[in-house]
Amino acid sequence: MSIGWDGQPYAKMAKDWGPIIYFRVPGREFVFLNDYEDAVNLFEKRGSLYSYRPHMHMAHELVGRKITVLFAQYGDRLKQYRRMINTITNPRAAPQHWPLQTKETHKLLGRLLESPDRFLNHLRQHAVATTMMMVYGYNLVESHDVHIDLADKMAKLTNIASQPGRWLVDSFPWMEYIPEWIPGAGFKRFAKQLHSELEQFTDAPMRMTKERIVDGNAEPCFVVTQLEEKDPVNPALHEEYVKYAAAGMYSGGTDSGIFPEVQKKAQAELDDVVGTDRLPAVEDMPRLPYIDALIKEIHRFSPIINLIPHAAPVDDEYKGYIIPAGAAVIANSWAFAHDEALYPAPYTFDPDRYLGVRGKDVVDPRQFVFGLGRRRCAGVAVAESFSFLAVASVLSVFDIKKATDEMGREITPEFDFDDALISHPAPFPCKILPRSPVATALIQRTLLTSSE
C-alpha cells in the first residue's frame, strides 16, 4: 500500500471516522491529525516530544538523507543547522534580502512582459534565482540554468525515497542486508543511485562557491558568511553543517488564480496606495491589507506542502488514545484549510473572510501552512516578503485573464496540483497582459534603472 501526499482524501475519511485517523502497514504506523486544535496540542504544546521524524529506512539510511535538514532527527545537528539558517532568516535579519528579492521580482515582470506564455517557467526561475543568490551568491541568468533542473530533480528524488509504503525495506529494515544480486534486491541499486545523485546536488553549488572564494570573486551570501565564521561551534564538522544547512534552504526556498473580482479589488488597493508611477516595495506591505488577505487565501486554498510527518520517541497518551513511539504523526494542513468550522464555505476563494468584523477571529492559515512546532519552516520571514513582492508587483502591472479557445470561448482552468511532497500547479493556459501602456513603460524603466 502506498500512502499519497495529498491531504484531501484523509480529510474526507475524517468526516466518517473522526478527526484522528490511524493506519498501519507492516512495520509502520501513521496518525493523521485532521483537526487544527489537535495539531496545536501535539506539535506546539508537546513540542519537545513531537519534533522528531519517523524513521524511514530507505530515505534515512540507504539513500543517506538522515543528515539533511528536513530529515534530521531532533538533536544537536538539527539545532545547529537551524541556528545557522536562522542567522539570515530571522525576522530582524530578513530585510537584508529585500533589495535582492525586489530586483529579482522586477526581472520576473520583464520576463512576463516578454514571454507571458512561459509564466510557469518564469515563476520557477524566479524562486530558484532568488534562493541561489541568497544562499550561494550565484547569479542565475539563463532560463535553462542547470540549477533549475537540479532543484526539480532533488524534489522528485526525495519524494520517491520517502514515499510511505513504497519501500518494503521501510517495514523490514533487515532487508538492507540481502545481497544485491538476489532477485528483488533492485531497491539497493536504486538507493545507491539516488544517494549519489542527491549528494551531487548538495555538493555542486557548495563547491562552486568555495572555488569563487579561492578566486576572490565570491558574492556575499550565506555560505561565504558561514565559512568565514572564526569560532564555529563544531570546527571539525563546520563545513559539512554549512553544506547541508545551505542545501536545506535551497530545497526549501525553491519549491514553493484567476478570480476577476479579487483581481480588481487588489488592483484598486494597489493603485490607491502605491499609485501607477512606481512598483510596490516591501515597505508598502502594512498599508495593503487586501493584498495580505489575498496571500493568506492563496496559502489556504491550496497549501503547497501538506503532509510532512513528525514523530515522538516514546509512546504518548492523547484524548484516551496511545500514539505509538515512532509513528508518523501528520498534521493535515489541507484538512485544516478546508474545515468549515474555521473557514465557512471553504471551497470559495474569498480574501474578504480575513478582513473587518468577519475576519476578527479567523485563523491566519500561515500559522499552519508553514508547519507547527519546532520543525516549523525555517524560512517564513523570507518567504513572506518574497510572496508579497511577487503577488503585489505582478497584479500592479498585469491583468491575468482566462485563455480563450479557437472559438474565442474562455477556458476555465481546473485547480490541479500534482500529488507530491511539495505540490506544483499542473500547467494551465492563461493570458497575462500589461494593464496599460503606462504599466509596460514602468516595467521597462524599472529594469533599465536597476541594471545601471
Ligand code: HEM
Ligand atoms: C511559501 C513558501 C514556503 C512554504 C509554504 C514552506 C513550508 C514549509 C513546511 C510545511 C515545512 C515542514 C514543517 C514541518 O516539518 O512541520 C518546511 C520546512 C522547511 N522550510 Fe519551508 N516553506 C516555504 C519557504 C521556505 C524558504 C524560502 C526557506 C529558506 C530560506 C525554507 C526553508 C525550510 C527548511 C530549512 C525547512 C526544514 C525545517 C526542519 O525540518 O526543521 N522554506 N517549510
